[in-house]
Amino acid sequence: MSHVFPRHTKSIPPLAALGEGCYLIDETGKRYFDGSGGAAVSCLGHSDPDVIAAIQEQVGKLAFAHTGFFSSEPAEDLANLLIEHAPGALDRVYFVSGGSEAMESALKLARQYFLEIGEPQRRHVIARRQSYHGNTLGVLAVGGNMWRREPFSPLLMDASHISPCYEYRGRAEGETAFDYSQRVANELEAEIQRLGPDSVMAFVAEPVVGATAGAVPPVAGYFKRVREICDQYGVLLILDEVMCGMGRTGTLFACEQDGIAPNITAIAKGLGAGYQPIGAMLCTDKIYSAIENGSGFFQHGHTYIGHPVAAAAAKAVVTKLTKGGMAARAMDMGGRLQTALEDRFGQHPHIGDIRGRGLFRGLELVKDRETKVPFSPELKLHAKIKAAAFRAGLICYPMGGTVDGNIGDHVLLAPPFILTDDQIGEVVDKLSGAIDTVLAGIPATDKRA
Numbered sequence: 001m002s003h004v005f006p007r008h009t010k011s012i013p014p015l016a017a018l019g020e021g022c023y024l025i026d027e028t029g030k031r032y033f034d035g036s037g038g039a040a041v042s043c044l045g046h047s048d049p050d051v052i053a054a055i056q057e058q059v060g061k062l063a064f065a066h067t068g069f070f071s072s073e074p075a076e077d078l079a080n081l082l083i084e085h086a087p088g089a090l091d092r093v094y095f096v097s098g099g100s101e102a103m104e105s106a107l108k109l110a111r112q113y114f115l116e117i118g119e120p121q122r123r124h125v126i127a128r129r130q131s132y133h134g135n136t137l138g139v140l141a142v143g144g145n146m147w148r149r150e151p152f153s154p155l156l157m158d159a160s161h162i163s164p165c166y167e168y169r170g171r172a173e174g175e176t177a178f179d180y181s182q183r184v185a186n187e188l189e190a191e192i193q194r195l196g197p198d199s200v201m202a203f204v205a206e207p208v209v210g211a212t213a214g215a216v217p218p219v220a221g222y223f224k225r226v227r228e229i230c231d232q233y234g235v236l237l238i239l240d241e242v243m244c245g246m247g248r249t250g251t252l253f254a255c256e257q258d259g260i261a262p263n264i265t266a267i268a269k270g271l272g273a274g275y276q277p278i279g280a281m282l283c284t285d286k287i288y289s290a291i292e293n294g295s296g297f298f299q300h301g302h303t304y305i306g307h308p309v310a311a312a313a314a315k316a317v318v319t320k321l322t323k324g325g326m327a328a329r330a331m332d333m334g335g336r337l338q339t340a341l342e343d344r345f346g347q348h349p350h351i352g353d354i355r356g357r358g359l360f361r362g363l364e365l366v367k368d369r370e371t372k373v374p375f376s377p378e379l380k381l382h383a384k385i386k387a388a389a390f391r392a393g394l395i396c397y398p399m400g401g402t403v404d405g406n407i408g409d410h411v412l413l414a415p416p417f418i419l420t421d422d423q424i425g426e427v428v429d430k431l432s433g434a435i436d437t438v439l440a441g442i443p444a445t446d447k448r449a
């Protein structure tokens with residue numbers, strides 16, 4: 001009997017025994033292509049020799065030194081490397097152990113910033129529906145994934161949720177993409193006005209939405225307008241790049257492609273590439289200086305911040321993403337993956353949208369392509385596709401069904417950046433086999449709009 005508390009207590013997972021390139025191998029020797037990088041984590045695959053060597057070297061020198069007493073060379077080097085490539089005026093890096101911690105740190109920093117500059121009335125956070133910012137209570141409250149929030153709702157602080165920029169479902173007939181982008185961005189201004197302009201602390205958004213809606217990129221012009229509104233009302237823009245950052249969309253930071261920079265951003269997942277648990281929050285010098293010249297102490301912290309071994313691993317990862325050209329490879333291979341998905345699913349009667357950026361791609365399932373009506377959540381298509389793909393030796397990340405009033409089922413793909421053209425073929429073949437097997441098993445009446 002296993003004493004590990006699994007995610008799903010009714011289906012105990014196999015034991016993963018080995019990682020080899022893009023594959024995970026279980027204890028029986030079965031090979032699984034990691035088509036989602038876990039959850040957009042394993043950007044360099046599972047056996048990168050440079051990252052492994054960096055960890056081994058660091059752990060032999062210094063495993064841990066508490067940041068209450070010390071900084072460390074790997075943490076300093078990694079911060080320099082991130083800042084060298086970060087957009088805008090991001091100038092300081094606060095290390096944590098994962099995405100939720102990074103986002104919690106971002107919210108607390110925003111709050112403390114306004115206390116330091118004498119605007120204690122600023123406390124409201126505005127985010128978007130169909131978003132996810134982590135599972136700890138603070139960021140769960142800010143996220144707009146209703147299914148994840150629901151059981152804990154009595155424990156959550158207040159946060160506002162405006163529309164996401166979700167062209168496939170949101171753009172009205174006859175509306176141009178640009179007009180749509182401005183309309184949804186302007187919801188932010190309306191919400192700031194409703195709450196009282198000097199009471200709003202931050203707007204939080206994922207540049208490319210990941211775990212709630214399946215790789216939804218923003219429409220051109222959306223984030224430019226968001227940036228303008230934030231500037232006009234003195235609201236901090238916090239971008240959550242936990243899933244879409246670190247080269248996943250083809251640039252180190254996803255927001256680079258939208259031509260804007262945040263005041264604070266959160267990264268994790270691909271930063272450690274699965275070799276070590278590490279996340280980070282980056283902020284501008286203006287925010288940092290408010291604390292430096294004020295109380296001198298960010299009233300936050302965790303035991304493992306700036307862990308030297310995690311930082312050494314992440315330094316090797318970010319070096320490969322930037323100087324090693326792996327983020328650029330994600331852009332190139334992502335275009336090829338999109339083409340392969342369009343070739344296979346472009347005319348599929350139940351695939352309504354194929355989208356994403358770089359190696360961050362999503363498919364949206366619908367009963368009917370014309371009406372875009374989603375499948376009933378009771379069918380649990382996403383869970384069935386995940387299981388069928390897994391049986392066929394493909395790890396993918398389906399979701400949906402019960403999210404925010406049933407917007408339907410999605411499959412997220414986020415493979416390692418080292419994948420080859422042949423492996424794109426393997427992913428597409430296995431995924432289409434899994435989707436068609438699952439669809440063949442549901443009654444015809446459930447497939448009609």
Ligand code: PLP
Pocket residue numbers: 039098099100101103132133134135206210211240241242243244268269
């Ligand atoms: N933010 C986003 C956009 C995420 O996708 C996730 C995790 O999926 C998180 C935050 C939380 O990260 P973690 O699971 O590392 O706490």
